[in-house]
Amino acid sequence: MIYSGSIIVAEKGLLEKLKGIIKNYPQIEIYGEDKKNNQLVITIEEKGSRELEALCETLKENPEVIEISHTNFYFGDETDKLIAKKKVSEKE
Amino acid sequence: MNLNRRDFIKLSLATGAAATIGVSISKPLEGGQLVDKWVKGTCRFCGTGCGVYVGTKKNKIVAIKGNPDAKTNFGFLCVKGSLGYKSMYHPDRLTDPMIRQKNGKFKKVSWDKALKHVSKKFKQLQKDHGKDSVAFYGSGQCTTEESYTFNKLWKGGFGSNNVEGNPRLCMASAVGGYISTFGADEPAGSYADIEHSRCIFITGSNMSECHPILFRRVMRHKMKNPDVKIIVCEPRRTVTAKIADLWLPVDPGTDLAVFHSMANEIIKNKWADSTFVNTNTRITDGKKTYDLAKYAEHVSQFTPEVAEKLSRCPAANIKKAAEWFAKSGASLSFWTMGLNQRTRGVWANNLVHNLHLLTGNIGKPGADSFSITGQPNACGGVRETGSLCHLLPGTRPVKSKAVRDQVEDAGKIKRGTIDPKPGFHTMKMFAALGGEKDPKKPIKGMITSTTNPAQSLPNLHKYLKGMEDSFLVVIDMFPTKTTQLADVVLPAAFIYEKGGVYGCSERRSQLTEKAVEPPGKAKADIWIAAQLAKYMGFSKLIPWNMDDAMKANEMAWTDYITVTKDTEHTLWGATYDILKKAKAGIQWPCPYPGHPGTYKRYVRGMDPMFEHPTIKDHIPKDATVYFYGDKKKQGKANIFLRPYKGAEEEPDEKYPFFLTTGRVIEQWHTGTMTMRVPEIARSQPNAFLEIHPEDAKQYGINPGDIVEVKSRRGASKYPAHLVKTAMPGILFIPWFDQSYDRLVNFVTIDAFDKGSKQPEFKIAAVKIKRLSGPKDVAEKYIISDINSKFKS
Numbered sequence: 001m002i003y004s005g006s007i008i009v010a011e012k013g014l015l016e017k018l019k020g021i022i023k024n025y026p027q028i029e030i031y032g033e034d035k036k037n038n039q040l041v042i043t044i045e046e047k048g049s050r051e052l053e054a055l056c057e058t059l060k061e062n063p064e065v066i067e068i069s070h071t072n073f074y075f076g077d078e079t080d081k082l083i084a085k086k087k088v089s090e091k092e
Numbered sequence: 093m094n095l096n097r098r099d100f101i102k103l104s105l106a107t108g109a110a111a112t113i114g115v116s117i118s119k120p121l122e123g124g125q126l127v128d129k130w131v132k133g134t135c136r137f138c139g140t141g142c143g144v145y146v147g148t149k150k151n152k153i154v155a156i157k158g159n160p161d162a163k164t165n166f167g168f169l170c171v172k173g174s175l176g177y178k179s180m181y182h183p184d185r186l187t188d189p190m191i192r193q194k195n196g197k198f199k200k201v202s203w204d205k206a207l208k209h210v211s212k213k214f215k216q217l218q219k220d221h222g223k224d225s226v227a228f229y230g231s232g233q234c235t236t237e238e239s240y241t242f243n244k245l246w247k248g249g250f251g252s253n254n255v256e257g258n259p260r261l262c263m264a265s266a267v268g269g270y271i272s273t274f275g276a277d278e279p280a281g282s283y284a285d286i287e288h289s290r291c292i293f294i295t296g297s298n299m300s301e302c303h304p305i306l307f308r309r310v311m312r313h314k315m316k317n318p319d320v321k322i323i324v325c326e327p328r329r330t331v332t333a334k335i336a337d338l339w340l341p342v343d344p345g346t347d348l349a350v351f352h353s354m355a356n357e358i359i360k361n362k363w364a365d366s367t368f369v370n371t372n373t374r375i376t377d378g379k380k381t382y383d384l385a386k387y388a389e390h391v392s393q394f395t396p397e398v399a400e401k402l403s404r405c406p407a408a409n410i411k412k413a414a415e416w417f418a419k420s421g422a423s424l425s426f427w428t429m430g431l432n433q434r435t436r437g438v439w440a441n442n443l444v445h446n447l448h449l450l451t452g453n454i455g456k457p458g459a460d461s462f463s464i465t466g467q468p469n470a471c472g473g474v475r476e477t478g479s480l481c482h483l484l485p486g487t488r489p490v491k492s493k494a495v496r497d498q499v500e501d502a503g504k505i506k507r508g509t510i511d512p513k514p515g516f517h518t519m520k521m522f523a524a525l526g527g528e529k530d531p532k533k534p535i536k537g538m539i540t541s542t543t544n545p546a547q548s549l550p551n552l553h554k555y556l557k558g559m560e561d562s563f564l565v566v567i568d569m570f571p572t573k574t575t576q577l578a579d580v581v582l583p584a585a586f587i588y589e590k591g592g593v594y595g596c597s598e599r600r601s602q603l604t605e606k607a608v609e610p611p612g613k614a615k616a617d618i619w620i621a622a623q624l625a626k627y628m629g630f631s632k633l634i635p636w637n638m639d640d641a642m643k644a645n646e647m648a649w650t651d652y653i654t655v656t657k658d659t660e661h662t663l664w665g666a667t668y669d670i671l672k673k674a675k676a677g678i679q680w681p682c683p684y685p686g687h688p689g690t691y692k693r694y695v696r697g698m699d700p701m702f703e704h705p706t707i708k709d710h711i712p713k714d715a716t717v718y719f720y721g722d723k724k725k726q727g728k729a730n731i732f733l734r735p736y737k738g739a740e741e742e743p744d745e746k747y748p749f750f751l752t753t754g755r756v757i758e759q760w761h762t763g764t765m766t767m768r769v770p771e772i773a774r775s776q777p778n779a780f781l782e783i784h785p786e787d788a789k790q791y792g793i794n795p796g797d798i799v800e801v802k803s804r805r806g807a808s809k810y811p812a813h814l815v816k817t818a819m820p821g822i823l824f825i826p827w828f829d830q831s832y833d834r835l836v837n838f839v840t841i842d843a844f845d846k847g848s849k850q851p852e853f854k855i856a857a858v859k860i861k862r863l864s865g866p867k868d869v870a871e872k873y874i875i876s877d878i879n880s881k882f883k884s
Contacts, residue, residue: 005105005157007113007168031106032117041110041117043102049175049771066315069168069308072108072157074101074126074147075178079154082181 002052003045005072010038014064021062027055038066048078101126105157112160112167127155133604134594134677135173136233136587137760139465140164140283140305141596142173143676146588151608153177153588161675164283164596170304172760175772177588179765184570184876186583187612197879198581203613203623210539210580211627213563217528217536223252227521227535230257230479231542232470234617235592236601237648239473240485241621241634242541244651248505249630253481253490253515254535258543259470260480260518261550264848265432266463267475267487269441272378272847273449274729275721276660277475277487280693281424281460282598282679287313288458291321291420293413295340295347295444296430296854300331302755303428303464311335321416325350325405326430327752328782328818338412341819344750344855345739346403348436351443352736353399354414356391358450359384363418365452372717373449374726377733390733402736404819418451422458428466429754433853435740437845442732449731455695455717465597466755472595476661476680477652481515485652486659490514502655505633517849519842522549527561537563539624541617542584546573546882547762547830550851551805551842556882567617570764571875573830576882583614590616590641593649593671595680599690601666602677606642616641618648658706660721665689694719739855740843743821747803747857749787750822753836754854759828767828767874777870779829779836781810783860784820788812796866801825803858806838811869823858831873832883 010018015038022028022042032041046052056068104126110117127147135142143162147155156174160167189206190198201209217225228242239257246255270277286292286309299307314320314335324333325340325347333339342350358364366384369375375382396407417423425448431440445461453459465471478484485503488495496510516524516535522545526533538559549555559577566578575581587594591606610616622637622644631637636647646668657664665682666674666689679689683700692698696716701707710725711718718727743750758776760766767773781799793799793812800809801823810825818824825836839858844851875884 003101003105005107005109007109029102029106031103032110032115034113034115037113039113039115041106041113041115043106043109045098045102049171049769050774053171053771053775067308067311070158070174071112071160071167071169072105072155073169073174074105074155075175076149076152076154078178079152079181082178083152 001045001047001077002049003043003074004052004070006042006044006068006070008040008042008059008068009066010040010064011066012038015040018064021064025055108157112158130157131588131605131607132159133588133607134468134602136468136594137172137176138303139467139470139597140303141468141594141598141600141602141677142169142305143602144169144173146177146607148607153180153608159675163676164598164600165305168305168308172758172766172772175769176760176765179768180586180588182570182768184768184874185611185614186569186571186581186878187614188583189613190581190878192579203615206580206582207623207627210565211624214537215628217563218250221528221534221536223250224254224515225535226250226252226537227254227256227516227525229518229521229538229540229543229545230255230474232257232259232262232465232467232474233542234469234473235587235645236469236472236477236595236652237592237645238541238617238621239479240477240652241618241636241648243477243479244503245621245625245630245634247484247510248500248503249625249628249633251509251511253511253513254521255479255515256481256518256521257474257479258548259467259474260850261433261548261853262429262466263432263463263470264850265434265437265441265845268438268845268848269445269463272438272730273442273445273732274719275723278471278599279460279462279597280454281462282691283309284691285424285458285460285462286310289313289320289422289424290458291323291416291423293323293325293417293423293425294332295325295425295427296440297426297428297464298326298328298330298332298754299426302466306464307332321420323413323416327822328824330817338409338416340405340409340413342403342405343819344752344822345434345436345742348440348443348734348736349394349399349402350405350410351440351447352391352394353396353410354417355446355450356394357396357411357414358418358447359388359391361415363415364450368452369450369731372719372728373731374728375731375733382733387731387733394736417447422456423448423451423453424459425461426464428464430854432463432850434855435843435845435852436737437850438847439734442734445729446731449729455692463597468596469594471597471599472593472601476595481517484510486656486661488659499655502657503651519844519849519851522555522558525558525562530561533558535562539565539567540574541567544572544574544762544764546577547835547837549842550837550840550853552835552837553806554842567620569614570768571878571880572762572764573875573882575878576875576880581878582620583612585610585614585616589614590618592618592645599679600677601663601671601680603668603671605672616644618644660701740852741841741855741857743857747859749858749860751801751803751839751856751858752822752824752854753827753840754824756826756828759826761828763828763830767830767872773872776828777872778831779810779826779834780813782813782815782818782824784816784818784822785814786820788814791860791862793862798863798867800861800863801839801858802861803839803841803856805841808834808836808838809863810834811866823860829873830875831871
């Protein structure tokens with residue numbers, strides 16, 4: 001799994017509507033908001049980076065969304081997988 | 093609060109994200125640690141210089157977060173920057189030094205054996221063929237300390253100026269443009285000008301894909317200020333062009349006519365700032381000086397209608413662009429390889445600078461003429477340390493005796509060691525590289541660091557034999573096209589396995605701390621350089637050969653800032669201790685410890701060089717703007733009268749298409765790292781040919797069909813992508829793909845700019861042929877076997 005901490009920016013006056021839309025995505029959780037600048041603090045949890053990017057692209061198709069930006073990622077599970085794969089490869 | 097691991101991870105990330113925009117979150121994080129430690133650093137996947145923290149756990153990197161204090165990215169990250177680190181753990185990492193055996197296969201050896209082998213061979217080549225017979229070819233991805241060390245070993249140890257680096261291929265024309273116009277390299281302003289600008293002119297740059305975090309800043313500025321105008325001049329209607337208020341489509345290589353035409357409109361409509369022009373500029377063709385009337389006469393031949401005929405850019409768009417640029421109050425230009433990778437690259441840079449000087453759009457907030465670099469340390473590592481064949485530290489000419497004397501004295505190099513004659517520039521260097529028995533090839537050995545010339549050089553067929561025949565030593569993390577031709581391969585550490593300084597596009601030097609240990613026997617390049625110096629008898633010159641990479645880095649950095657102490661590039665105030673504590677790095681000039689660094693050069697009150705003892709006496713007391721790099725000591729910048737000239741090779745009956753090359757957002761350079769990140773590889777698994785549907789129809793090409801692209805130099809083949817992003821007649825291919833059949837540099841041209849010696853990657857004349865229907869080439873090709881052949 002990959003997790004991101006992200007900021008989603010809504011069109012002016014559409015922050016509440018956006019919050020409603022986000023409820024349809026179980027991978028996304030809202031942690032805070034900045035009403036003045038129409039921004040939400042969210043986390044995204046996805047199987048991999050590709051799925052995460054695809055989800056963001058889907059969200060951007062909503063007219064309520066201006067932009068989604070990421071500020072941090074946790075990929076420890078993937079690092080462990082890569083190292084495990086490397087060890088198998090070395091044994092081979 | 094009792095959290096499970098998953099919730100804890102999410103809450104930690106949310107806390108970080110909230111801090112970036114200065115809000116508190118509903119469920120504050122209490123206790124616990126997502127990682128063992130966060131280590132400060134800089135992203136290495138473009139030239140923006142984004143500040144990051146990497147999270148480590150049990151000597152592994154498990155997380156990354158943007159540095160909210162960074163003045164470059166304010167805590168935000170892009171896909172490439174946030175995922176590229178995963179390549180560190182790929183099973184293909186090189187972990188042992190290797191020497192190629194007589195049977196053609198590599199054999200793992202100890203470091204001692206590898207270094208003895210390399211130093212013995214280099215000594216023999218220098219003895220038999222002269223000091224210049226062994227060359228160094230570095231990279232804008234080496235740290236500053238590494239570039240400085242290799243440069244010092246070659247110029248101050250061997251007495252050879254055969255030192256080059258891949259920035260010659262990406263930004264030499266920008267250097268030439270800055271030095272010829274302003275007398276000194278690198279931009280006057282900073283990224284902070286974005287938020288003050290009223291008009292942003294992006295030319296020869298697909299900023300949205302190549303510098304996404306800077307593009308985000310541009311977009312946000314536009315969103316907050318809808319009256320800010322964005323103009324994009326670019327052959328392809330990229331995502332960058334899509335957000336523009338005005339797109340100036342041009343045929344490759346014809347934008348010189350557009351820039352001249354904009355200058356013509358500015359003068360004709362009396363939008364020029366004559367006070368600024370008279371006080372701060374000199375109009376010249378490089379030999380004589382002229383008045384504004386002569387310049388007006390020169391550009392008057394480029395009416396918008398004439399420019400349209402030359403470039404296919406609509407005349408109305410040129411007129412509107414000139415008006416917005418001149419009348420905005422603060423215009424800011426950005427460009428990258430679209431201007432630099434040209435046979436007229438220096439001229440193209442000069443003509444953009446002309447527009448700024450003509451309208452007084454420089455030396456004030458929001459106004460600047462800014463070349464963005466492609467690599468994380470092309471500016472700091474190669475330009476500033478002078479790691480090119482004609483330069484010395486501080487971007488100063490090797491030809492100058494005064495400079496050589498100062499560098500020798502400050503660097504504790506014996507007087508007279510540095511050769512006054514410049515070495516070979518990159519294209520000449522590779523043309524001169526060959527076997528010991530070939531009398532036409534004076535360079536017999538080479539060591540490359542953090543670069544992949546066997547994929548990245550233009551007109552590649554011409555240079556492969558030289559690399560194969562010579563004694564080639566390659567320092568890299570992975571097997572590449574270049575290791576396939578190498579005699580010795582030395583395993584390198586990643587930036588977070590060694591630490592060091594990167595200097596980004598806006599003159600900002602930022603220190604990355606070592607976070608984790610490298611795998612196996614991989615080593616920092618600075619250790620390899622310093623050990624090579626020791627084995628070749630130069631340990632007094634380069635004593636930082638210890639195993640502690642950060643200690644070695646600090647010693648090299650201190651040596652570097654001592655040598656450049658009194659130059660315009662001074663980082664004397666940016667000691668290692670200060671850089672370690674600085675949350676956002678430091679912008680030069682920084683003349684003494686405690687100085688905060690410089691947002692804008694050439695402006696009294698902003699630029700500390702106005703008070704520096706080496707310069708202040710030359711600057712008139714009443715001068716507010718003064719270009720102190722001016723060789724004529726008049727403090728003026730040059731507005732150049734440059735003729736119009738198109739590309740070296742333009743389409744004709746036999747080769748009817750323009751081919752242009754570039755990057756895509758996911759992949760970095762030759763793909764050796766990014767193609768090893770599974771998500772990136774899946775999203776861009778192979779190179780492709782972008783072709784306009786009208787052209788495709790004419791050749792019977794359907795989406796996915798395999799098409800041969802052929803120039804006078806070579807051919808390669810790609811699946812077709814039918815897109816309307818470029819005008820008919822213009823093809824595009826990205827250059828990250830390592831597969832032999834899709835090496836686009838078999839097709840590109842190696843003609844180069846006479847001034848900057850930078851080749852014209854951006855423009856070649858080609859023909860196309862449909863070979864077959866769709867075939868699956870989404871193979872995510874990487875070179876995993878160190879013993880594989882080049883044609884595999």
